[in-house]
Amino acid sequence: MEPYELSISELREKLRKKDISSVEATESVLGRISEVEPRVDAYLEVTAEAALDMARRADLAIGRGEDGLLLGVPIGVKDIINTEGIPTTAGSRILEGFRPTYDASVTAKLKEAGAVITGKLNLDEFAMGSTTEGSGYKPTKNPWDLERVPGGSSGGSAAAVAAGECLGALGTDTGGSIRQPAAWCGLVGIKPTYGRVSRYGVIAFASSLDQVGPIARTTRDAAIMLRAIAGFDPLDSTSVNKPAPDYEAVLGAEVKGMKVGVPCQYFAAGLDPEVEARVRDAISRLEELGVETIPIDLPHAEYGVACYYIIAPCEASSNLARYDGVRYGPRVDEGGGLIGMYRATRDKGFGPEVKRRVLIGTYALSAGYYDAYYLKACRVRTLIKNDFDRAFQKVDAVVCPTTPTPAFKLGEKSSDPLSLYMSDVLTLSCNLAGLPGMSVPCGFTGGGLPVGMQIMARHFQEEVIFKLAHAYESASEWSSMRPPL
Ligand code: GLN
Secondary structure, three states: OOHHHOOHHHHHHHHHOOOOOHHHHHHHHHHHHHHHHHHHOOEEEEOHHHHHHHHHHHHHHHHOOOOOOOOOOEEEEEOOEOEOOEOOOOOOHHHOOOOOOOOOHHHHHHHHOOOEEEEEEOOOHHHOOOOOOOOOOOOOOEOOEOOEOOOOOOHHHHHHHHHOOOOEEEEEEOOOOOHHHHHHOOOEEEEOOOOOEOOOOEOOOOOOOOEEEEEEOOHHHHHHHHHHHEOOOOOOOOOOOOOOOOHHHHOOOOOOOOEEEEEHHHHOOOOOHHHHHHHHHHHHHHHHOOOEEEEEOOOOHHHHHHHHHHHHHHHHHHHHHHOOOOOOOOOOOOOOHHHHHHHHHHHHHOOHHHHHHHHHHHHHHOOOOOHHHHHHHHHHHHHHHHHHHHHOOOOOEEEEEOOOOOOOEOOOOOOOHHHHHHOOOOOHHHHHOOOOEEEEEEEEOOOOOEEEEEEEEOOOOHHHHHHHHHHHHHOOOHHHOOOOO
């Protein structure tokens, strides 16, 4: 087995035993990047020299007997997360050439944990999208089928991990952007509870929904990564002051007697029959492990898409006002004074999906429409959250498919934004309610495309998710599967 094929926990073991050095592991990953990147297009920037430097430092630290959660492990970072001195574009031309002067708190935490950062991963512009076709630079391909999308917006993160171009990656999730690409690339991805992980230095899309989280090949790897990045940060006013538990410690715990809710609304019309079959099989497997499944009702689920696609664009229209050609990135000035410069910069810098969201958001927030759209959406959001609160009086977790279908073909939906929005129907509510949610691999379609099962739990109960997901993973063979690249 090549080092790039190892899981994070396996590599860590080998590094500790000095069976391999971090430089060797990093060289293996960089070699894999040279081999497959021309076909996968997961990276916007590979920081090979800096990575080898970090690996050399990690080897010295290991030599001194030091330890770290990710010491010497090659990890990729979604390009919406600030990395000091390294271009950070959010997938947008409006930030082309922008080099942050500081690290996001999660980047700093990766470094503290000893990670070797391999580079910046592609995404839909400002994380708005579900395919990475919305990147201002290039679309990423799904390593399981290069004619298909990897999902999005953290599509570069998922494709890179699936292809062996890093051992784990950070993504962000506003409405499904960690879980959906994880599902489509056969990986584990967790969106932590809102407030669990700092967003300081993470370029904002929709601030009441955004969270950072890991995408990895196994639940153990995701647990290691989440522990490394979770915890209170005084620099993010929405970060919650609760200690980050050792998620790895709960792996392998007994799941017998746990209660899991299966919402009928998430198995409704539009669900691909193969996806449904794989998820139902996975639920039966959980039952064999002694988990009790209970039908539950989430009556406002059907309003999730409408509610999200008001709230997220409203917040985005406000957050994106700062890209004006003055404060960040390139400026386009073709005359017309200050307003002309703003207009030309934003016209050239933003792609069509970002413009659509800024227009929708500005409209929905404008005087006379605010109550009818934004305020109403906020109220519906509360109803959606209340549905979950009610369900969690009876169950420890909720399980359902992560996505209604497997990965689409490149170009299949790019001219139909509404049908793309609809495809987010199973992941959005988790963000609206602020809950933690994971996608865990649960098999393949007849055509060889990965399918994911989603597990959600109460606020700050990521451990419950890890317990269930790990028990299922241990009773299935999916985490050992690799794409035929
Ligand atoms: N697909 C959703 C959107 O386009 C979610 C994106 C995300 O989670 N960043 O907004």
